[in-house]
Amino acid sequence: MGFVFLVFVTVFVAVVGFVIWLLFEVATTAFVWILASPLILALLALLIMRSVFRTWRPVRSLVGLAGSLADGDYTARASEPGGGAMKPVVRSFNRLAERLEDAEEQRRRLLADLGHEIRTPLTVVRGEIEAMIDGVHEPDPEHLEALLDEVRVMERLLEDLRTLSLAEAGALSLHPEPTDIDDLVGDVVDSHRPGAERAGVIVRFLPEGAGREIMVDPVRIREVVANLIVNSLRAMTAGGALTVRVEATGESGVRIVVSDTGEGIPADELASVFDRFHKSATSTGSGLGLTISRDLVAGHGGTIDVDSEVGAGTTVTVSLPAGGP
Numbered sequence: 001m002g003f004v005f006l007v008f009v010t011v012f013v014a015v016v017g018f019v020i021w022l023l024f025e026v027a028t029t030a031f032v033w034i035l036a037s038p039l040i041l042a043l044l045a046l047l048i049m050r051s052v053f054r055t056w057r058p059v060r061s062l063v064g065l066a067g068s069l070a071d072g073d074y075t076a077r078a079s080e081p082g083g084g085a086m087k088p089v090v091r092s093f094n095r096l097a098e099r100l101e102d103a104e105e106q107r108r109r110l111l112a113d114l115g116h117e118i119r120t121p122l123t124v125v126r127g128e129i130e131a132m133i134d135g136v137h138e139p140d141p142e143h144l145e146a147l148l149d150e151v152r153v154m155e156r157l158l159e160d161l162r163t164l165s166l167a168e169a170g171a172l173s174l175h176p177e178p179t180d181i182d183d184l185v186g187d188v189v190d191s192h193r194p195g196a197e198r199a200g201v202i203v204r205f206l207p208e209g210a211g212r213e214i215m216v217d218p219v220r221i222r223e224v225v226a227n228l229i230v231n232s233l234r235a236m237t238a239g240g241a242l243t244v245r246v247e248a249t250g251e252s253g254v255r256i257v258v259s260d261t262g263e264g265i266p267a268d269e270l271a272s273v274f275d276r277f278h279k280s281a282t283s284t285g286s287g288l289g290l291t292i293s294r295d296l297v298a299g300h301g302g303t304i305d306v307d308s309e310v311g312a313g314t315t316v317t318v319s320l321p322a323g324g325p
Contacts, residue, residue, distance in 0.1 A: 062093055074101035118157065121150040160288040167295035174217040174299055181254045181320075182207040182246050184218055188225045189244050192233065200238025206245040212254055214322045220296045221320070224304075227289035228258040228316050235262030235314065252322035253302075259315040265308035273306050293318075 061078055068076040076097055078090045128147050132139045166172040189205045196203045225244075232242050240261045247255040265273060274294045290306075297304045301321050308314040 062090065065093070065097075069097060069100065074104050118154060121153045124150045157288070160292060164288060164292050164295065167292065167299060172295075172299060174220060176215040176217050176300075178213045179216050179218045179221070180211055180213050181216070181221075181256070182211055184216075184222060185225055185244060185246050185256055188222055188229065192226070192229050196233055196242060199233065199236075200240075201233060201236050202241040204241065204243045206243065208245060208247050212248050212252075212322075214252075214254060214320060216300055216320060221300070224293045224296050224318060225256060225258070227293045228256075228318070231289055231316075232258055232260035232262060232314065235264075236260055249319070253320050254322075256318040256320070257315060258318075259313060261313040264310040264312055265306070265314055266310055270306060270308060274304075 065076040065078050074097060077094050080087055080090050080094075125147055128143060131137055132143065137143055163172065186205055186207060189203060193203050229242065229244065236242070242261075243257075243259045245255075245257040245259075247257065249255055274290050294304050297318055297320070301323070303319045305317045305319075306314065307317070
């Protein structure tokens with residue numbers, strides 16, 4: 001009986017002691033938390049304020065720079081922060097500003113080039129009309145036909161610009177249909193053959209597309225081939241040779257290859273041949289043919305490449321997929 005009582009007392013004292021120790025620990029911990037809470041809250045507030053300040057500073061800068069862009073200052077650029085969520089935002093803003101600056105520069109060049117291209121036929125028309133008014137020559141069919149030719153030049157230039165603007169804006173409507181590419185290219189070659197032969201240029205057409213039909217807008221692809229042939233004929237003198245080939249490709253598409261033995265293009269100009277109004281000093285074209293051809297081919301999901309050597313000639317290759325645009 002005494003042994004059992006001793007065990008009971010021991011266990012009771014141990015339990016009471018554990019409860020007292022637990023209450024003391026809880027009280028001590030709560031006291032510590034009460035003392036530490038202001039410091040912890042202050043530290044958290046400091047971290048939050050630092051984060052907000054680091055985010056707000058580039059945001060405030062972007063707001064000001066966006067106002068500059070709206071006012072037409074396309075040179076505005078934001079400094080990239082060292083890190084954080086604002087870094088990709090700033091990079092996107094800078095890319096947008098760069099594209100706007102490039103677009104503005106292209107617009108200015110386009111207006112300048114357009115004014116230059118239109119000025120020449122307008123000068124001719126004005127001179128002819130003044131000559132007729134002053135009695136230098138009569139308004140006979142010969143002189144009126146010359147005026148009409150200059151008007152056609154301006155009409156073609158404006159139509160080219162309209163086509164180019166629609167293509168670059170992605171608003172050019174294409175009307176694809178199954179088309180025998182051999183027949184299409186052959187028709188274009190035949191339409192230019194008489195003029196080439198009068199200029200002393202030999203024309204060869206090699207239809208190797210095996211009568212393959214692909215989905216294209218025949219009007220637009222005809223325009224592409226015509227542009228390439230005209231460019232080649234302008235680059236050649238009597239005795240030159242123009243070869244147009246149609247080749248079937250393994251992907252069920254076709255390649256149209258236009259090769260000439262003309263003057264060729266210098267290596268440092270090859271990268272610019274598709275730029276608007278880019279042309280050689282001796283060219284009589286508008287400088288828009290290759291630009292329009294590139295955009296029309298791209299609209300069909302194809303590619304166009306130029307390979308040239310000065311004094312040897314130029315080869316332009318148009319690759320078109322079978323599926324069409």
